[in-house]
Amino acid sequence: MENGSEPATKPILQALAGTVLTPPPVWLMRQAGRYLPEYRRVRARVSGFLELCYTPELAVEVTLQPIRRFALDAAILFSDILVVPHALGMDVRFLEGEGPKLEPLRRPEDLAKLRPGELQERLRPVYETVAILARELPPEVALIGFSGAPWTLACYMLEGGGSKDWSTARRVALGEPDFFGRLIDLLTESVGEYLLSQIAHGAEVVQLFDSWAGVLPEAQVRRWVIEPARRIAERLREHAAAVPLIGFPRGIGPLYPAFVERVRPAGIGLDTTVPCGWAEAVLGPSAVTLQGNLDPVTLLVGGPPLAAAVAHIEETWRQRPRIFNLGHGILPQTPIKHVEALLSHLHSPGR
Amino acid sequence: MENGSEPATKPILQALAGTVLTPPPVWLMRQAGRYLPEYRRVRARVSGFLELCYTPELAVEVTLQPIRRFALDAAILFSDILVVPHALGMDVRFLEGEGPKLEPLRRPEDLAKLRPGELQERLRPVYETVAILARELPPEVALIGFSGAPWTLACYMLEGGGSKDWSTARRVALGEPDFFGRLIDLLTESVGEYLLSQIAHGAEVVQLFDSWAGVLPEAQVRRWVIEPARRIAERLREHAAAVPLIGFPRGIGPLYPAFVERVRPAGIGLDTTVPCGWAEAVLGPSAVTLQGNLDPVTLLVGGPPLAAAVAHIEETWRQRPRIFNLGHGILPQTPIKHVEALLSHLHSPGR
Numbered sequence: 001m002e003n004g005s006e007p008a009t010k011p012i013l014q015a016l017a018g019t020v021l022t023p024p025p026v027w028l029m030r031q032a033g034r035y036l037p038e039y040r041r042v043r044a045r046v047s048g049f050l051e052l053c054y055t056p057e058l059a060v061e062v063t064l065q066p067i068r069r070f071a072l073d074a075a076i077l078f079s080d081i082l083v084v085p086h087a088l089g090m091d092v093r094f095l096e097g098e099g100p101k102l103e104p105l106r107r108p109e110d111l112a113k114l115r116p117g118e119l120q121e122r123l124r125p126v127y128e129t130v131a132i133l134a135r136e137l138p139p140e141v142a143l144i145g146f147s148g149a150p151w152t153l154a155c156y157m158l159e160g161g162g163s164k165d166w167s168t169a170r171r172v173a174l175g176e177p178d179f180f181g182r183l184i185d186l187l188t189e190s191v192g193e194y195l196l197s198q199i200a201h202g203a204e205v206v207q208l209f210d211s212w213a214g215v216l217p218e219a220q221v222r223r224w225v226i227e228p229a230r231r232i233a234e235r236l237r238e239h240a241a242a243v244p245l246i247g248f249p250r251g252i253g254p255l256y257p258a259f260v261e262r263v264r265p266a267g268i269g270l271d272t273t274v275p276c277g278w279a280e281a282v283l284g285p286s287a288v289t290l291q292g293n294l295d296p297v298t299l300l301v302g303g304p305p306l307a308a309a310v311a312h313i314e315e316t317w318r319q320r321p322r323i324f325n326l327g328h329g330i331l332p333q334t335p336i337k338h339v340e341a342l343l344s345h346l347h348s349p350g351r
Numbered sequence: 352m353e354n355g356s357e358p359a360t361k362p363i364l365q366a367l368a369g370t371v372l373t374p375p376p377v378w379l380m381r382q383a384g385r386y387l388p389e390y391r392r393v394r395a396r397v398s399g400f401l402e403l404c405y406t407p408e409l410a411v412e413v414t415l416q417p418i419r420r421f422a423l424d425a426a427i428l429f430s431d432i433l434v435v436p437h438a439l440g441m442d443v444r445f446l447e448g449e450g451p452k453l454e455p456l457r458r459p460e461d462l463a464k465l466r467p468g469e470l471q472e473r474l475r476p477v478y479e480t481v482a483i484l485a486r487e488l489p490p491e492v493a494l495i496g497f498s499g500a501p502w503t504l505a506c507y508m509l510e511g512g513g514s515k516d517w518s519t520a521r522r523v524a525l526g527e528p529d530f531f532g533r534l535i536d537l538l539t540e541s542v543g544e545y546l547l548s549q550i551a552h553g554a555e556v557v558q559l560f561d562s563w564a565g566v567l568p569e570a571q572v573r574r575w576v577i578e579p580a581r582r583i584a585e586r587l588r589e590h591a592a593a594v595p596l597i598g599f600p601r602g603i604g605p606l607y608p609a610f611v612e613r614v615r616p617a618g619i620g621l622d623t624t625v626p627c628g629w630a631e632a633v634l635g636p637s638a639v640t641l642q643g644n645l646d647p648v649t650l651l652v653g654g655p656p657l658a659a660a661v662a663h664i665e666e667t668w669r670q671r672p673r674i675f676n677l678g679h680g681i682l683p684q685t686p687i688k689h690v691e692a693l694l695s696h697l698h699s700p701g702r
Binding site for chain 1: 360375515518521522524525559563566567568569570602603604605606612623624625627628630633644646649651654656660663678682
């Protein structure tokens with residue numbers, strides 16, 4: 001690492017503390033995943049996807065795989081955002097090629113089926129994975145923990161699986177705000193607890209994934225995305241002040257500044273659709289560290305478009321504390337040599 | 352109409368010319384559609400959805416249905432964005448519950464299968480529908496024509512149907528820019544011709560729907576969304592200067608101002624995710640008329656949330672030339688009485 005001159009602090013932690021590093025530290029959303037043959041081999045050994053998430057030995061292995069291959073500055077805990085609904089007692093299944101299926105919550109009474117008291121016990125294997133990773137990671141690589149955000153978790157819990165437009169969740173959020181508010185409150189509590197426990201077991205950074213924030217209109221973004229994130233951020237500041245939070249309210253576009261202002265995360269994950277120059281301009285007055293936002297399709301395509309896109313992000317944000325990342329997860333068909341090329345462009349610009 | 356004092360000009364045309372009208376003129380995307388029982392009855396009489404689009408008598412009937420029921424200021428031609436690929440010679444089918452299916456273009460040679468020379472002949476029934484509507488509409492109601500925009504049409508033509516993330520189209524756009532550019536050029540030509548012919552047959556306003564503009568990163572939005580729209584707008588200004596264009600680059604968020612600046616449409620359709628106050632602030636310096644942007648889920652839910660959302664939009668844009676609309680199409684389950692309530696809130700605020 002070129003930042004080895006400051007061995008006491010890992011580059012990602014420096015960047016999140018506001019230091020401008022060039023080249024910037026880098027990690028990639030879904031860096032442990034199907035594009036890696038060694039991941040596919042491990043995946044083939046277990047029958048269900050959740051089994052992989054809940055078997056510390058295997059979750060540690062797949063978390064470390066991309067770190068062994070690539071010069072990445074962070075490992076992100078291998079898990080899934082749906083472990084929280086699962087740990088709350090919901091039936092969650094991952095069907096091959098179909099995505100997740102849950103027995104959805106349909107009415108306020110269904111909230112009584114959730115078991116927040118059992119959350120910590122059921123998530124114990126995840127904490128064990130975090131603890132092992134904290135011991136085994138190379139000293140310069142940071143360990144990132146994460147959780148799905150309340151809105152996105154509520155989407156799956158109400159729809160019973162993925163959705164094109166999340167119209168059931170949106171309808172309940174707007175039309176049954178008492179029911180929905182109780183669900184969000186419960187999730188806000190659970191997510192806070194989950195992240196604090198990951199931190200207690202060794203996570204050095206935590207990211208809050210609100211993957212479906214972008215389907216809501218402004219008033220609902222403020223109520224169901226920004227406000228729960230603010231409460232989670234406050235709780236982390238109170239109990240784990242040294243650990244930076246990265247918010248990722250994917251797709252909220254013009255409301256990114258409102259998110260940053262209210263939540264005050266150390267870092268903000270910008271999705272692929274956010275213009276870099278616009279982000280620099282509107283988030284300039286805040287101290288937030290920018291993270292993102294290469295389009296995974298660009299990484300898939302590689303070649304000159306990849307070189308140009310990396311150069312554009314770096315040129316635009318060069319005076320900014322930043323972490324290089326994708327704006328969405330790596331696509332399964334991505335060639336490994338394109339990831340290598342990305343890191344080479346980043347570490348040896350102009351070559 | 353309360354604007355009957357200016358009988359020579361229809362309210363929507365006044366608003367698009369920059370006049371502030373309170374209450375604003377209103378129409379609703381997908382106002383002719385499955386939420387109306389009279390639509391479902393007509394739909395049941397034809398075997399295929401395209402047959403409905405291509406049978407002038409029936410297309411006229413369903414276009415007029417919402418005008419008979421509601422105090423709307425415009426009728427929008429009943430058709431589908433996929434008539435353009437169909438008229439270019441592609442096989443397009445609408446399968447019940449599955450959405451459209453096309454035989455996708457896979458390689459540059461496939462462009463030779465497209466027949467732009469036959470476009471106008473094959474779209475003749477649509478023009479006939481426009482001509483009948485122009486004669487039959489009540490005098491205060493404007494006739495809106497429309498087309499899908501090149502990027503969105505290319506998405507369907509390359510994917511062969513709907514897609515969650517349009518990754519094939521995005522990959523081709525980035526990785527095969529010659530092939531993709533030729534397709535976009537052909538579509539830009541075709542869409543311009545199509546809109547000009549709708550105008551020649553009596554359309555008084557045209558809207559350009561770029562439904563999937565929101566999946567692209569900035570550079571690609573500028574190249575494949577904004578630039579084709581600019582060329583279409585220029586062509587309309589040259590040959591049909593009196594007819595206003597409404598752009599609807601759905602989901603481009605922070606890039607709406609760039610779209611307005613480059614394309615210079617008379618009106619800009621804002622999707623549900625655009626904060627009204629932000630739009631007012633960033634589009635303030637331009638002369639553009641705002642259109643939107645009630646969330647269709649709010650219309651579905653009705654009640655106090657609907658009243659509050661209508662009041663919020665109206666309050667925020669009260670000093671602005673504007674057209675009230677949804678930010679996306681009406682959902683099929685929408686109760687008709689909610690549409691009536693919306694119009695009542697708009698026409699009698701505070702009651």
